[in-house]
Amino acid sequence: MQMTMRWYGTGHDTVTLEQIRQTAYVKGVITMLYDKMPGEVWELDEILALKKEVEDAGLYIAGIESVNVSDAIKTGSPERDKDIDAYIKSLENLGKADIHMVCYNFMPVFDWTRTELARKRADGTTVLAYTQKAVDAINPEDMFGSIAGDMNGTVMPGWEPERMAKVKELFELYKDIDSEKLFENLKYFLEAIMPVCDKYDINMAIHPDDPAWSVFGLPRIIINKENVLRMMNMVPNKHNGITFCTGSYGTSLKNNLPDMIRALKGRIHFAHLRNLKFNDGEADFEESAHLSSDGTFDMHAIVRALYDIGFDGPIRPDHGRMMWGEVAMPGYGLYDRALGAAYLCGLWEAVEKEAKR
Numbered sequence: 372m373q374m375t376m377r378w379y380g381t382g383h384d385t386v387t388l389e390q391i392r393q394t395a396y397v398k399g400v401i402t403m404l405y406d407k408m409p410g411e412v413w414e415l416d417e418i419l420a421l422k423k424e425v426e427d428a429g430l431y432i433a434g435i436e437s438v439n440v441s442d443a444i445k446t447g448s449p450e451r452d453k454d455i456d457a458y459i460k461s462l463e464n465l466g467k468a469d470i471h472m473v474c475y476n477f478m479p480v481f482d483w484t485r486t487e488l489a490r491k492r493a494d495g496t497t498v499l500a501y502t503q504k505a506v507d508a509i510n511p512e513d514m515f516g517s518i519a520g521d522m523n524g525t526v527m528p529g530w531e532p533e534r535m536a537k538v539k540e541l542f543e544l545y546k547d548i549d550s551e552k553l554f555e556n557l558k559y560f561l562e563a564i565m566p567v568c569d570k571y572d573i574n575m576a577i578h579p580d581d582p583a584w585s586v587f588g589l590p591r592i593i594i595n596k597e598n599v600l601r602m603m604n605m606v607p608n609k610h611n612g613i614t615f616c617t618g619s620y621g622t623s624l625k626n627n628l629p630d631m632i633r634a635l636k637g638r639i640h641f642a643h644l645r646n647l648k649f650n651d652g653e654a655d656f657e658e659s660a661h662l663s664s665d666g667t668f669d670m671h672a673i674v675r676a677l678y679d680i681g682f683d684g685p686i687r688p689d690h691g692r693m694m695w696g697e698v699a700m701p702g703y704g705l706y707d708r709a710l711g712a713a714y715l716c717g718l719w720e721a722v723e724k725e726a727k728r
């Protein structure tokens with residue numbers, strides 16, 4: 372296991388590499404070239420400059436989150452081959468820079484959906500939250516406007532204002548895309564990129580859809596064990612793997628997280644660990660502290676399952692609460708993610724020492 376933290380890059384993140392290194396728990400970062408649009412090539416010199424900056428700070432790049440997949444690839448439009456060529460070139464350059472894990476997602480239109488970015492808890496911290504009622508009451512075009520005021524002046528990946536200004540057109544693009552078509556387009560994409568992944572030993576780690584059900588009538592496919600196994604089996608290559616995000620799979624209480632981890636052994640290349648607290652069935656949940664007792668998940672059982680399958684990839688504490696007066700991108704402040712990293716390292720050490728006794 373490698374404990375990491377997501378870092379958006381100088382000028383984009385309120386957290387510095389020095390602060391991350393000083394946590395002592397976190398040795399690596401998960402980062403990205405922030406300004407790259409889907410379909411654009413990640414040039415080798417840009418990747419190497421990012422790598423040098425991280426290494427000069429005493430850390431290393433444990434993986435990329437994300438190299439984004441274009442709408443042309445997701446919808447299977449005629450321009451997709453050009454975008455896939457660019458994607459392959461980016462992977463090749465990452466491989467040459469000795470980076471071997473890439474997270475991506477295949478979600479239509481919205482990368483993830485929360486209806487509140489700053490729900491106030493009783494202790495004064497704020498958290499991201501979701502209620503189905505709020506989604507049902509809103510037009511997709513108004514989704515961005517309803518949460519934009521809570522972004523603390525940051526630009527949240529997947530929710531770029533330029534992209535959100537075109538939501539109507541985006542919905543138009545996806546109007547004939549159902550789950551089957553999306554699976555087909557994912558297969559086409561994966562088959563095209565596997566050779567370069569084999570050549571440079573790059574583990575592709577698809578991020579699950581969040582929440583794990585259809586919103587606004589858009590298809591969602593990476594949502595449960597059955598669908599993930601289907602995805603893995605349709606392109607049977609160990610480089611075709613997943614990001615196990617507990618906060619995304621866990622939005623559906625039907626998903627047994629430790630059981631899923633055990634079933635997906637060997638193909639989990641990256642883990643996002645966070646806890647959710649359900650307030651009213653599946654219709655209302657908020658992102659609690661990582662601590663098991665603050666939420667609904669048994670974090671010990673999740674870490675235990677990862678340990679048992681021999682997981683050796685990067686883990687990152689996922690979204691944290693906003694606390695201690697910090698102003699940062701919602702979910703991506705330093706303080707609560709540092710607490711999360713410390714807690715997860717503690718769980719890991721305990722599980723490991725117990726197992727070896």
Ligand SMILES: [Mn+2]
Pocket residue numbers: 578616618619643689
């Ligand atoms: Mn995640």
